[in-house]
Amino acid sequence: MTSVALLSFVWLRVPSCKRCGHQEISTNDFLETRGTVDQRTTLARLDAEILRFRAYAEECITALEQQRRAVSDGLTRVVYPVLTLPNEITSRIFVHCLPDHGRVRPSPRCVPLLVAQVCRRWRDIALATCKLWSSIDVHIALSAEANVLRPGGYELGHPLSWTIRQPFHEPYRKDVHLLHYLLWTVFQLQRLEADISKQQFRALRPLQKPLPLLQYISAPLGSTDLQDILQCAPQLRELRIVDLAPDFQLASKSLVRLEISHFLSTETVLGILHNCPRLSYLRCSVDASMARDPTPAIFPNIESLDLMASLMLGNSLEILTFPNLNHFAFGELSRRNLRSFLSRSSCTIQSLKLLFPWNDVIAVQQLLGMFTSVETLEIRAGSLSWLEPNLDLLPHLQSVTIVPGGWIDFDSVIGLVHRRRVSTHTADIRSLVLILTAYTLRPAEDARWPPDPVTMFEFERLISHGLKLSIRAKFTSGESALWPDGILDECESFELLPSA
Secondary structure (H helix, E strand, O other): OOHHHHOOOOOOOOOOOOOOOOOOOOHHHHHOOOOHHHHHHHHHHHHHHHHHHHHHHHHHHHHHHHHHHHHHHHHHOOOOHHHHOOHHHHHHHHHHOOOOOOOOOOOOOOOOOOHHHOOHHHHHHHHHOHHHHOEEEEEOOOOOOOOOOOOOOOOOOOOEEEEEEOOOOOOOOOOOOOHHHHHHHHHHEEEEEEOOOHHHHHHHOOOOOOOOOOOEEEOOOOHHHHHHHHHHOOOOOEEEEOOOOOOOOOOOOOOOEEEEEEEEOHHHHHHHHHHOOOOOEEEEEEOOOOOOOOOOEEOOOOOEEEEOOOOOOHHHHOOEEOOOOOEEEEOOOOHHHHHHHHHHHOOOOOEEEEEEOOOOHHHHHHHHOOOOOOOEEEEEEOOOOOOHHHHHHOOOOOEEEEEEOOOOOHHHHHHHHHHHHHOOOOOOOOEEEEEEOOOOOOOOOOOOOOOOHHHHHHHHHHHHOOOEEEEEEEOOOOOEEEEOOOOOOOOOOOOOOOOO
16 A cells, blocks of 8 residues: 555545545535535545545556566567577478378368467468468369369469369269369469369360479360370379270370379380380289280380289280389289299389289299389288288388288288297388278178277287387278278378269
């Protein structure tokens, strides 16, 4: 209490306020002062009370302002290390938070919207970072009008990435409003993934429209659109299409990666290999037809060959040589022709993807014995109990992906990891991925999900010992699960449906 507050005016015998000393004049007491002298005395005392109370209020406000300044000064002396970083460094950190696959689906729980909600400075930095807003992954719902959000915060000429999805096993909607959002940004596209019809693509991208930045495209293209894109996209490196007309001559000097879903003749595949000199990755389905001119050819640039969905490939491989091949994927294949192909190419296969339609143990042993240098293996097979012991034929194997066609024996999978660890002649399994399909997860006692507690405990123990384990389950309802992470990134891959 200040000196002003201690001043006491005893008048009208009214008790003072214990906090400020203010004396309240009651109406009855005031009416009792009938004389002029008494009224003037009362008025003077009221004026004095007002002055005293104003002085007290001013001192209280002054004291509060001093306390506020002290607290504010203390806050300004607090240093948040993350806020001392230059804006350029913070911007780079934000960009590194984006998913590796580059597809960004708008969500307040993910970058970039997540970091834009932290504080004003981070929001300003995020909005000024063009790369955070240059990619978008949208899913078009058929039950309602498709409202596609355009990426914001980009600058003129900055590369953009668009991914457009439609529901699986549904007819393609004809009135999807893509033009209003995409047509005026086509010239800035660096990557385009569009699960739309060929008519929609023609409306999205008119013919002879330059695509100076386009490097990757996955879309249903007719022959006319494909030829036009090859001419208007000088930097095109990756192409993914559904089919290719038999008479179409695909030629490109910049193309590095090519994926075609439908079957191609051996003649067509040879033409692609000859007309695309920089091609290093080829994924297609080859029929069993023989080329009209079966002249042997060597293609040193091919490093990855995926013929997973092909028929018998004996005739096709008889005339092909890939000396630098290191990734090979195939299904049903004659072992005699395969051995001749590998011997002729003298290549070192480090990544292998196999489809086993048979349960012949001897055939599996002979096949795996041809790929002793394999480090990464993906297997699509039926029962794994007969396959698991034969993986010891791959001494350098470190990464395994298993896609069982029937029920899966988790004990065999665990036994594989343990046996590789105790063996002195084989490398440890460092990465294991199990992909369980709807057929694998049928309602049976020996194939239910999740596994029993003992199996789950064993999986957790393997993880604690350094194994990178991932189990993905795709149910008949369309839902997916990922263990142990629990979150499955729906944008991780893009499927171009054949019905497009």
